[in-house]
Amino acid sequence: MYDLIIIGGGPAGLTAGIYAVRFGLDTLVLERSEISGQITLTDIVENYPGFPEISGLELMEKYKAHALKAGVETRITEVLSVRSEGAKKVVSTDGGGLEAKAVILATGANPKHLGVPGEEALIGKGVSYCATCDGPFFRNKTVVVVGGGDSALTDALILSRIAKQVYLVHRRDRLKAAKVLQERAFSAPNIEFIYNTAVREIVGSTGEIRRVEKVILENLKSGEVRELPTNGIFIYIGIRPNTEIVDVDKDERGFIRTGRWMESSEKGIYAIGDCRDTPIWQLVTAVSDGAVAATAVNEYLESLKYPEKSG
Amino acid sequence: MYDLIIIGGGPAGLTAGIYAVRFGLDTLVLERSEISGQITLTDIVENYPGFPEISGLELMEKYKAHALKAGVETRITEVLSVRSEGAKKVVSTDGGGLEAKAVILATGANPKHLGVPGEEALIGKGVSYCATCDGPFFRNKTVVVVGGGDSALTDALILSRIAKQVYLVHRRDRLKAAKVLQERAFSAPNIEFIYNTAVREIVGSTGEIRRVEKVILENLKSGEVRELPTNGIFIYIGIRPNTEIVDVDKDERGFIRTGRWMESSEKGIYAIGDCRDTPIWQLVTAVSDGAVAATAVNEYLESLKYPEKSG
Numbered sequence: 001m002y003d004l005i006i007i008g009g010g011p012a013g014l015t016a017g018i019y020a021v022r023f024g025l026d027t028l029v030l031e032r033s034e035i036s037g038q039i040t041l042t043d044i045v046e047n048y049p050g051f052p053e054i055s056g057l058e059l060m061e062k063y064k065a066h067a068l069k070a071g072v073e074t075r076i077t078e079v080l081s082v083r084s085e086g087a088k089k090v091v092s093t094d095g096g097g098l099e100a101k102a103v104i105l106a107t108g109a110n111p112k113h114l115g116v117p118g119e120e121a122l123i124g125k126g127v128s129y130c131a132t133c134d135g136p137f138f139r140n141k142t143v144v145v146v147g148g149g150d151s152a153l154t155d156a157l158i159l160s161r162i163a164k165q166v167y168l169v170h171r172r173d174r175l176k177a178a179k180v181l182q183e184r185a186f187s188a189p190n191i192e193f194i195y196n197t198a199v200r201e202i203v204g205s206t207g208e209i210r211r212v213e214k215v216i217l218e219n220l221k222s223g224e225v226r227e228l229p230t231n232g233i234f235i236y237i238g239i240r241p242n243t244e245i246v247d248v249d250k251d252e253r254g255f256i257r258t259g260r261w262m263e264s265s266e267k268g269i270y271a272i273g274d275c276r277d278t279p280i281w282q283l284v285t286a287v288s289d290g291a292v293a294a295t296a297v298n299e300y301l302e303s304l305k306y307p308e309k310s311g
Numbered sequence: 312m313y314d315l316i317i318i319g320g321g322p323a324g325l326t327a328g329i330y331a332v333r334f335g336l337d338t339l340v341l342e343r344s345e346i347s348g349q350i351t352l353t354d355i356v357e358n359y360p361g362f363p364e365i366s367g368l369e370l371m372e373k374y375k376a377h378a379l380k381a382g383v384e385t386r387i388t389e390v391l392s393v394r395s396e397g398a399k400k401v402v403s404t405d406g407g408g409l410e411a412k413a414v415i416l417a418t419g420a421n422p423k424h425l426g427v428p429g430e431e432a433l434i435g436k437g438v439s440y441c442a443t444c445d446g447p448f449f450r451n452k453t454v455v456v457v458g459g460g461d462s463a464l465t466d467a468l469i470l471s472r473i474a475k476q477v478y479l480v481h482r483r484d485r486l487k488a489a490k491v492l493q494e495r496a497f498s499a500p501n502i503e504f505i506y507n508t509a510v511r512e513i514v515g516s517t518g519e520i521r522r523v524e525k526v527i528l529e530n531l532k533s534g535e536v537r538e539l540p541t542n543g544i545f546i547y548i549g550i551r552p553n554t555e556i557v558d559v560d561k562d563e564r565g566f567i568r569t570g571r572w573m574e575s576s577e578k579g580i581y582a583i584g585d586c587r588d589t590p591i592w593q594l595v596t597a598v599s600d601g602a603v604a605a606t607a608v609n610e611y612l613e614s615l616k617y618p619e620k621s622g
Contacts, residue, residue: 011360014360015360015595018358018360019358021491022357022358022489022490022491022492023489023490023491024489024490024491024493024494025490046333046381047329047330047333047602048361049322049325049326049329049373049374049377049598049601050359050361050362050370050373050374050377051361051373051377052376052377052380052381053380059361062360062361062362063360063361065363066360066361066362066363069363069364070357070363178333178334178335179333179334179335179336180332180333180334180335181333182335183335260590261590279571279572279603279606279607280602280603280606282599282602284326284595284598284599284601284602285599285602285603287360287595287599288593288595288596288598288599288600289599290360290595291358291591291593291595291596292590292591292596295590295591296590
């Protein structure tokens with residue numbers, strides 16, 4: 001039985017691992033794949049202090065090297081469920097069951113889908129959630145970006161340097177993104193902003209090889225519906241947490257409710273990073289959560305060793 | 312009038328600055344001196360993800376370079392007080408008054424003193440709170456380290472590589488520090504552990520140039536009092552927040568009480584890093600606080616632009 005199993009090998013999970021190993025805890029980090037963390041989808045990171053400009057992938061490699069040097073043990077496996085059996089935690093994986101005294105969930109979150117006709121069928125055929133991954137396929141073509149936050153603008157800027165024309169479609173009449181990103185986007189000559197507008201449908205070609213051909217847009221003020229021809233559509237309308245594997249208190253969006261010490265409603269189960277009810281989804285908050293949770297687990301395991309009489 | 316004044320140029324303050332500038336806020340960071348942040352007193356940092364091993368001073372230089380590149384404006388001045396005047400915040404400094412719509416306190420914390428006879432008079436004459444700063448003066452000499460946490464052990468290890476003999480004096484019967492630090496300290500041949508013991512007095516020489524000569528120790532179990540000859544004493548018994556300049560809700564130790572968004576009890580005044588009621592005093596929590604507070608300030612300033620009818 002491990003002292004601690006950490007589910008997820010992104011920035012939050014690896015930081016929890018680094019701290020846990022330093023506390024002397026017998027720790028295992030479970031990763032779904034070699035490349036973990038939403039951050040690897042980010043082209044340039046400029047707000048992780050110490051690195052003025054670094055790619056998400058490169059930063060993730062640094063985290064991994066750091067964890068390795070600290071002595072963090074990782075294993076690639078898919079986690080199916082986490083549950084308590086008395087004080088013990090049982091983690092079911094596609095490679096069998098594992099046991100630990102405590103579990104930290106660092107399962108992250110994934111992009112939300114629009115939920116409009118054509119979207120699911122055309123994923124990878126022009127529908128994307130990551131410009132860094134799929135942008136290069138749209139050289140000198142036309143793309144639509146959906147959303148008004150940091151992610152939408154960051155990736156619109158990436159696409160503006162690859163594609164011929166970028167349309168940014170946003171439901172509201174102004175953007176939510178950081179001013180510095182807005183300014184950069186406004187000064188890009190090939191980004192056109194379409195406000196107060198929603199995507200109603202994504203339409204593909206009818207031939208043997210289906211690809212995105214156009215989107216159907218609705219102006220939310222006038223009700224006007226129109227077609228916009230495009231080769232691709234990149235969607236940034238929020239994220240959905242990967243929290244189905246555990247039955248603890250969650251908010252209405254599915255993010256795990258946590259306290260000051262990252263504890264969930266279930267004793268011995270903690271949640272950190274993008275999968276919890278974090279105030280902002282940032283690298284700095286993720287790594288901070290990891291340190292706090294590992295400290296809390298260390299205290300919790302001490303309390304198991306020296307139980308109070310009432311316990 | 313600035314949008315935001317950040318008081319303190321350590322990791323928390325600079326991160327808040329980086330985020331604030333990216334939000335397009337007119338921001339000023341006030342620093343007390345060129346070298347800010349308790350972290351600069353740390354020899355080796357191993358738990359800031361991305362840098363497996365870096366000196367505190369070097370990491371602080373990286374933060375500064377990052378902030379500079381992001382366009383953060385800093386000024387060296389001593390802040391005397393912060394207060395609200397209506398919605399406006401007034402910051403009094405030794406160079407005059409400054410005004411801002413919001414203030415983030417990132418004033419950090421300083422080492423606690425033992426409060427025993429001889430301590431204050433002998434600071435800099437053998438009494439120290441920082442092995443990185445003063446350790447080299449004790450080459451091949453004898454030193455006492457007081458405390459049982461991470462800081463005490465980290466610095467005892469530093470001193471063990473400089474001094475001939477290190478005595479670690481701790482009030483309790485076991486250490487609180489990370490296991491990895493404990494193991495390293497236990498395997499150092501010249502560190503001797505004195506448990507259940509308090510320092511009652513620090514005694515200096517009587518000549519023209521006074522220097523630490525011995526400490527008076529009391530065994531808290533047996534009551535036995537004895538003298539221990541030493542050339543120096545390094546004290547790590549906790550930290551005291553620098554929060555006297557502002558009148559907001561604080562906990563019994565003086566740390567500013569903050570909410571989820573780092574807001575203090577006074578609207579428009581936020582607190583981050585070591586000066587707030589943080590769960591742990593770490594780099595990762597400090598930089599995280601900075602990002603969260605800057606985001607909150609950005610929202611707050613938006614709310615001032617579009618006030619609700621009731622406001």
